[in-house]
Amino acid sequence: MPRVTYIQADGQSQEVNLEAGSSLMQGALDNMIDGIVAECGGSCSCATCHCYIDADWIDKVEPAEEMETDLLDCVSEPKDNSRLSCQVKVSDSLDGLVVHLPTTQF
């Protein structure tokens, strides 16, 4: 099970094990990690599960598709390493992944 660290905007961090194949969004919900709202439940519709992939990992995750990049343009404080966590699936090759959460989803 890949281990993922979620770091809040205030620096607090939580390390959790996720099932391979599950999304970073589901992993956050399943572990009651604050900061991921995920109104649409993971259907790439609402952009309330925005996160930043740590710079050391950004090249290792699959790139975003067009719908996601369009939504990412509209989140508050988008950055080059912005992703919607519902669209990033974890795998064993992402063991150790570090994800940063934004100050707000709205």
Add this chain to the structure above:
Amino acid sequence: MAAKPRCIIIGASHAAAQLAPTLRQQGWTGSISMISNEYALPYHRPPLSKDYLAGIKTAEQILIRPAAVYSKCNVGITMGVTAAAIDRSNKQVRLEDGMALDYDKLVLTTGARVRKIDIPGVELNGVFYLRDLNHAQQIKMSTGVNKRAVIIGGGYIGLETASALCKLGMQVTVLEAMPRILQRVTAPEVAAFYARVHAEEGVEIIADVQAVSISGDKQVESVQCHDGTEYEADIVIIGVGVIPNTELAEQAGLKVDNGIVVDEYARTSDEDILAAGDCTSHYNPIYQRHLRLESVQNALDQASVAANTICGNLKPYSALPWFWSDQYDLKLQIAGLSQGYTDVVVRGDIDGSRSFAAFYMREGKLLAVDAVNRPQEFMFGKKLIMQGNELDPAQLADESLSLKALLAS
């Protein structure tokens, strides 16, 4: 030492799945018990007419949270039990088996149930409604390549179901009683767009036709309409709206008016009883009227407000309603409520393409946006509605201008 306070949640819905963990996050140390008349942990309902029905997601994959979260939060869940009454003077919930449970705080997240139609033949095998996992499971077992499905009702549920069954290789006909599909919720232009795409995908949509009977010998065989037409069917799915589950509240003497009336803190007319989700009616400050919404956004947001209220953090609920609908390769995102619009501005090619946005205007201001495969129009549309400024229709329609440019800084 005083006993720990008890919170009972009736209905294992989207709202309940949001409420229970939020209570813990907000510091509720008392007990939490969820009572459900279903036999499943809270699940996402939208996929029932979409990915679940089309076989893309399993029942396990549509759970809102896994079982471990409820045990971690120490939430007791009683399944397959119906709450029969609320005794407000003794602060007890009576279950149908006669058991009585004490509460300090009670939350009604009872949702809504399907509106049934009363025509001959609805009791035949192969005739379904679609609201619960149980319904979707039954429908799924009756699907099959080249089988014929007749869907009664051309609203979002009916059309999403048509899309999912079409993906499974079924021959699908949708019967709509109103002059056009999506009559209640969209502009004629948007309805025409959906009618075109369904036709392109091979789904037959017939508007202005009323199903008057369903016939067959035990198993459904056909649907008869008021104009004498008849449609053969292996299965029939009825999707003609929902009714809020307000009976418990009503019998307990709580204020009910097209939904359980709640204030901006999700409190009913009894301050120890709260309610959230489809079963409620609340005053929305953006649209300045009472709303009963059938949406995930409302269920989640109102449940969070309710959890905060119970924990003593009064945070008023004021959110822009939003909805979505997935059909074929169309991702529709709806921001706001279009009721009362006077003009529609279309951005993009609504007649030939599968990507456009329709802006619903009143007195120069934006009320709502229907965005099909246009996430940016949806996201910036939300912001434009909230800003409430007058907008130039020509600019909204001009694809060379980003909507971002129209936002007041």
